Amino acid sequence: MDNKSADILEEYSDKEYEFGFVTDIEMEVAPKGLSEETVHYISAKKEEPQWLLEWRLKGYHSFLKQPEPAWQNFELPKVDFQDISYYAAPKSKAKYKSLDEVDPELISTFEKLGIPLSEQKLLAGVAVDAVFDSVSVATTYKETLKEQGIIFCSISEAVKEHPELVQKYLGSVVPHSDNIYAALNAAAFSDGSFVYIPKGVRCPMELSTYFRINTENTGQFERTLIIADEGSYVSYLEGCTAPKRDENQLHAAVVELIALENAEIKYSTVQNWYPGDKDGNGGIYNFVTKRGICKGAHSKISWTQVETGSAITWKYPSVILQGDYSSGEFYSVAVTKNKQIADTGTKMFHIGKQTKSRIISKGISAGEGQNSYRGLVHVGSKAEQARNFTQCDSLLIGDRCGAHTFPYIESKNKTATIEHEATTSKIGEDQIFYLNQRGIDTEKAVALIVNGYAKEVLNQLPMEFAVEAQKLLSISLEGSVG
Amino acid sequence: MQRNKIPFADLYIKEKKHRKEDMLSIKNLQAKVEDKQILKGIDLQVNAGEIHAIMGPNGSGKSSLASVLAGRESYEVTGGQVTFDGKDLLELSPEDRAREGLFLAFQYPIEIPGVSNINFLRTALNEIRAYRNEPPLEAKEFLRLTREKQKLVEFDAKLANRSLNEGFSGGEKKRNEIFQLAMLEPKLAILDETDSGLDIDALRVVSNGVNKLRSNKNAFIVITHYQRLLDYIVPDFVHVLYDGRIVKSGTKELALELEERGYDWIKEPVTSESV
Numbered sequence: 001m002d003n004k005s006a007d008i009l010e011e012y013s014d015k016e017y018e019f020g021f022v023t024d025i026e027m028e029v030a031p032k033g034l035s036e037e038t039v040h041y042i043s044a045k046k047e048e049p050q051w052l053l054e055w056r057l058k059g060y061h062s063f064l065k066q067p068e069p070a071w072q073n074f075e076l077p078k079v080d081f082q083d084i085s086y087y088a089a090p091k092s093k094a095k096y097k098s099l100d101e102v103d104p105e106l107i108s109t110f111e112k113l114g115i116p117l118s119e120q121k122l123l124a125g126v127a128v129d130a131v132f133d134s135v136s137v138a139t140t141y142k143e144t145l146k147e148q149g150i151i152f153c154s155i156s157e158a159v160k161e162h163p164e165l166v167q168k169y170l171g172s173v174v175p176h177s178d179n180i181y182a183a184l185n186a187a188a189f190s191d192g193s194f195v196y197i198p199k200g201v202r203c204p205m206e207l208s209t210y211f212r213i214n215t216e217n218t219g220q221f222e223r224t225l226i227i228a229d230e231g232s233y234v235s236y237l238e239g240c241t242a243p244k245r246d247e248n249q250l251h252a253a254v255v256e257l258i259a260l261e262n263a264e265i266k267y268s269t270v271q272n273w274y275p276g277d278k279d280g281n282g283g284i285y286n287f288v289t290k291r292g293i294c295k296g297a298h299s300k301i302s303w304t305q306v307e308t309g310s311a312i313t314w315k316y317p318s319v320i321l322q323g324d325y326s327s328g329e330f331y332s333v334a335v336t337k338n339k340q341i342a343d344t345g346t347k348m349f350h351i352g353k354q355t356k357s358r359i360i361s362k363g364i365s366a367g368e369g370q371n372s373y374r375g376l377v378h379v380g381s382k383a384e385q386a387r388n389f390t391q392c393d394s395l396l397i398g399d400r401c402g403a404h405t406f407p408y409i410e411s412k413n414k415t416a417t418i419e420h421e422a423t424t425s426k427i428g429e430d431q432i433f434y435l436n437q438r439g440i441d442t443e444k445a446v447a448l449i450v451n452g453y454a455k456e457v458l459n460q461l462p463m464e465f466a467v468e469a470q471k472l473l474s475i476s477l478e479g480s481v482g
Numbered sequence: 483m484q485r486n487k488i489p490f491a492d493l494y495i496k497e498k499k500h501r502k503e504d505m506l507s508i509k510n511l512q513a514k515v516e517d518k519q520i521l522k523g524i525d526l527q528v529n530a531g532e533i534h535a536i537m538g539p540n541g542s543g544k545s546s547l548a549s550v551l552a553g554r555e556s557y558e559v560t561g562g563q564v565t566f567d568g569k570d571l572l573e574l575s576p577e578d579r580a581r582e583g584l585f586l587a588f589q590y591p592i593e594i595p596g597v598s599n600i601n602f603l604r605t606a607l608n609e610i611r612a613y614r615n616e617p618p619l620e621a622k623e624f625l626r627l628t629r630e631k632q633k634l635v636e637f638d639a640k641l642a643n644r645s646l647n648e649g650f651s652g653g654e655k656k657r658n659e660i661f662q663l664a665m666l667e668p669k670l671a672i673l674d675e676t677d678s679g680l681d682i683d684a685l686r687v688v689s690n691g692v693n694k695l696r697s698n699k700n701a702f703i704v705i706t707h708y709q710r711l712l713d714y715i716v717p718d719f720v721h722v723l724y725d726g727r728i729v730k731s732g733t734k735e736l737a738l739e740l741e742e743r744g745y746d747w748i749k750e751p752v753t754s755e756s757v
Contacts, residue, residue, distance in 0.1 A: 430592050431592050431594055433576060433592075435594075435602075436577045436580065437576055437580050437586050437588075438602070438606035438666065439581045439607075439610040439613070441575075442577075444609070448594070448602065448605060449597065451597070452597035452645065452646075453595065453596050454596070
């Protein structure tokens with residue numbers, strides 16, 4: 001490649017992160033650090049029952065015992081867990097009865113993010129739960145959903161109003177001792193969304209949670225629990241942003257999905273946490289544990305993620321395929337630029353017979369970004385005729401970035417069929433020149449090529465979000481060439 | 483001898499006419515790639531309504547000339563001028579050359595997975611329109627145009643909806659170039675060995691497309707190895723490129739002569755000159 005094209009492909013500029021503003025609002029923030037007292041404080045603030053406090057404390061003790069992981073192929077920055085505040089909530093009222101009671105500053109924050117909270121303005125067919133730092137500030141369309149018996153509320157509210165469901169399923173997929181970050185979340189989770197779809201109900205709209213970290217020196221530890229009862233269907237989407245700050249902030253969320261017989265859960269994520277500046281200062285550490293279980297026969301869980309933000313993304317949305325004939329899917333696009341790191345993939349545990357899984361991972365690296373796919377396909381001894389198909393592709397822009405693939409396959413049943421395909425490609429100067437020659441400038445050419453490359457995954461997103469995600473991909477890579 | 487003087491008047495008139503319809507004017511164009519001098523002084527005048535064929539043996543610089551005109555980065559222009567519609571072409575970025583109305587039908591069209599042919603064309607067309615301060619084409623209008631052009635150049639609607647050139651056969655790729663040409667309606671189209679790898683039916687379809695698209699407002703430069711294509715696309719002028727220079731120009735009869743005699747007789751005088 002000659003120098004000029006090399007410059008085009010490598011030259012890097014710092015595209016402004018457009019969600020980097022800070023909302024000026026009075027907050028109630030817990031003192032820094034995590035201790036038994038902090039756990040008691042959070043639990044008391046949320047007026048929780050005794051069983052939940054005890055569960056949190058178990059999580060806390062498990063957190064103390066666990067070492068930080070050491071198997072990753074990047075340098076894990078030291079997180080000072082005692083320098084983080086584990087609870088931050090807008091002062092005013094702890095709970096809002098209607099939108100009129102919500103601080104207008106908060107509403108306008110979400111408007112700025114393109115998440116209108118007043119139901120008239122909402123995208124038709126999307127119900128939103130908005131989480132600001134540690135608490136859920138508004139859940140829309142709640143009444144409409146209630147008519148069909150669908151519960152969509154903040155997890156704090158669910159603890160109070162539907163304790164039997166929460167107690168039965170909380171921690172049933174991701175136990176409090178699962179890993180250090182999940183343990184931390186169990187001890188300190190502040191809020192998150194709760195969804196229950198009753199038997200045979202097809203949720204008539206997209207459910208969506210929007211997470212926003214605002215306060216300095218806080219972590220966000222939300223917990224999402226989705227239960228799809230027999231024969232039900234739900235499509236759920238989460239989005240997230242954070243202000244630009246020089247220091248790193250920790251986001252250690254847990255998501256648990258439970259699909260009973262014949263149920264289907266589609267979970268989509270568009271992750272756009274602040275990625276840090278071009279020199280790698282600041283940005284969110286996105287250490288998240290997401291796991292679903294296909295408990296019943298013929299159930300299905302599908303994860304789709306578009307990861308463009310965060311300084312470090314570290315997550316493996318997984319599916320335990322327990323029910324016979326159940327299926328799990330994982331569709332991912334992860335973009336890293338500047339000094340971003342993404343280590344993401346999935347684990348598919350085939351336990352039931354005739355279980356199926358499909359993994360499509362598309363990594364895009366630019367600048368000095370490092371992108372790893374790490375995945376496990378496990379076939380248990382009873383998983384007769386299990387099938388897996390894995391495809392992981394990497395796209396490189398410039399020659400200072402990296403793409404890595406770590407596929408693990410364990411099969412204990414010889415009737416299983418496991419396929420793995422992997423490709424690595426570069427955006428070629430030939431491709432860019434071809435598009436240039438048709439009147440398309442280099443920036444748009446890259447956006448077209450990248451969106452084409454990620455199409456198989458973007459197609460999995462609900463329509464409204466697919467368009468957003470396409471734009472986000474283009475914006476994320478703006479300035480990454482020429 | 484007397485006869486030589488009369489055409490002088492013709493030449494003068496023709497010269498005036500040229501000025502009016504002047505489209506592409508190449509003067510003493512020189513270019514190199516990786517320190518190898520490929521073009522050693524090309525002079526060529528192309529006017530609206532004309533079809534110029536450029537022939538020549540392998541490695542004579544035909545495709546390089548196309549690449550330099552389109553602005554491929556790996557070529558460095560080391561001398562000469564090119565004006566296109568009164569503008570200094572060499573000063574323009576590749577995308578601006580395209581937006582000004584210069585189209586290159588690639589010898590090896592590029593595959594772009596996941597990008598639909600139609601989406602790509604719509605982007606291209608709207609970029610070109612924006613350059614001319616025209617609003618983007620409405621979906622309905624775009625669709626109408628697509629159907630019309632598909633029909634004109636006999637392009638399969640199924641291919642139009644597939645990913646750009648992905649998994650297309652060689653012939654389908656070339657036909658797609660002609661379809662794009664029809665959609666973008668450039669002033670000047672350079673066909674870089676569009677006939678290579680085409681069977682006789684595809685060749686006829688491609689040539690028919692070009693013939694339907696030619697008008698007194700546009701011009702074509704057809705780069706080819708073989709006279710065969712020129713049976714279908716009849717050129718006004720034929721130029722022979724050898725060793726980075728145009729060594730002979732003539733009318734379509736020159737192509738026939740080349741077909742018959744090969745390129746060796748063209749090479750000789752150049753070789754002796756350069757010795």
